[in-house]
């Protein structure tokens with residue numbers, strides 16, 4: 001950005017005692033700061049662009065600074081903040097994080113620009129510090145390789161070069177005339193309040209050639225060209241990096257997958273499984289509405305042609321399967337409801353789908369689980385680890401390595417090409433997406449990502465019921481109102497749902513039929529609604545006779561409990 005208009009005929013430039021030959025315009029205080037801040041922004045843009053290009057050339061998304069730092073941030077996120085983020089942002093938690101990081105980087109870049117106006121070295125140090133954060137973040141990813149240091153490293157160097165160039169070319173506009181050389185610049189101090197003046201003692205003779213007199217047209221053009229050049233480099237390298245990283249996209253590989261028919265098809269869903277009430281939750285969750293919870297800031301792109309699943313650890317014969325091998329197993333197809341431990345009372349972090357996959361128990365038996373093993377530590381392609389109690393996989397339930405969801409290959413966000421599904425357990429101890437490795441081990445030996453953070457090792461889904469209609473704070477008409485909802489206690493089944501109005505007697509709701517114990521179950525009741533404000537409540541009883549407790553507990557460490565209630569107005 002050039003200086004403000006000031007030297008036109010109606011406002012002659014002020015008299016400058018030391019350099020009366022200067023023909024340029026006087027940059028006013030605030031404008032000089034704006035220009036400086038802008039230099040910081042452009043330098044940061046160049047750094048990010050070049051880093052993206054480097055990540056693209058390397059083909060390693062997770063080494064690009066934003067995903068790397070974001071992922072590090074996710075790892076350092078305390079449990080309460082994770083619950084807060086999931087509660088308030090749900091599936092948008094990652095977008096919120098990236099926007100927050102972007103805002104943070106922008107502010108830092110502006111500050112770097114401002115301090116570099118006082119002393120260039122400070123700005124350079126700031127960029128170097130940011131590069132170091134990026135390098136550390138990239139190298140501490142679970143799947144890091146030494147080359148992952150490169151993008152943030154070269155990005156920081158590029159940013160420093162850009163800042164130096166920008167500061168040099170913008171100097172005439174950054175410093176109040178009469179302009180000065182290096183020495184004067186370095187004597188400026190942060191306390192000078194934006195009015196850097198020439199130090200006569202150190203200013204010395206001008207080393208500048210005549211045609212680059214400070215503030216001259218040539219100077220201004222040079223500054224603008226430098227700025228434009230940096231913008232161009234940043235944009236071009238960033239775009240090229242994106243394109244290169246896109247090489248890894250496996251959407252087309254996914255489109256090529258042909259899933260075999262199941263050897264054991266799913267039982268048909270009974271006709272009445274879906275309660276017919278306006279606004280009621282669908283029994284089968286659509287792909288679009290299926291919740292997403294994971295730590296993957298950039299979606300793992302796993303090509304099924306390169307995919308293998310290794311089963312090793314405390315086994316007699318380690319097994320390694322290709323995707324083709326997996327598809328050759330006798331596949332099962334089952335309706336299973338998946339739910340998240342972070343789901344709050346009344347929450348919607350649960351979804352029901354028809355999964356197709358290879359049963360996991362026979363694969364473990366083929367490997368030969370040795371005595372004493374009590375845990376499967378599963379690992380995803382991006383290094384995420386989840387632990388699952390072995391007994392829940394071997395007790396006859398339909399634990400599987402899933403490849404299909406609702407008749408399609410798994411969507412990439414839901415774990416393409418393969419994930420674990422174990423009915424009855426919260427997702428964090430069972431549902432490993434992008435799974436590539438199963439280690440048979442002991443809880444005493446190995447801990448997984450969430451269990452290391454204090455979540456329970458054994459986490460069967462808690463008995464849960466929810467009122468879906470009427471919606472909270474809805475207004476309904478006096479008379480017959482359908483009260484309906486969803487209840488789940490996967491692998492134990494739902495035996496009863498009771499509902500209540502304003503602390504009145506508990507009444508049995510009508511239970512919809514289900515295809516098995518592993519899905520949620522819908523319920524409905526008819527309410528003769530009287531005018532006024534009313535509280536509706538529900539509670540479920542599972543197949544073991546356990547009734548959902550009234551007391552509310554938070555999701556940490558093994559799932560929320562408590563009765564759900566909604567307040568509605570009847571008119």
Ligand SMILES: Nc1nc2c(c(=O)[nH]1)N[C@H]1C(S)=C(S)[C@@H](COP(=O)(O)O)O[C@H]1N2
Nearest residue numbers: 291292293294295340380427428431432433
């Ligand atoms: N690789 C990987 N798998 C994962 C997770 C993860 O962070 N990474 N999160 C788990 C959690 S906490 C849940 S609740 C389920 C959610 O699966 P979905 O996103 O397909 O609904 O995935 C599980 N599998």
Ligand SMILES: [Mo]
Nearest residue numbers: 340341427428
């Ligand atoms: Mo979860």
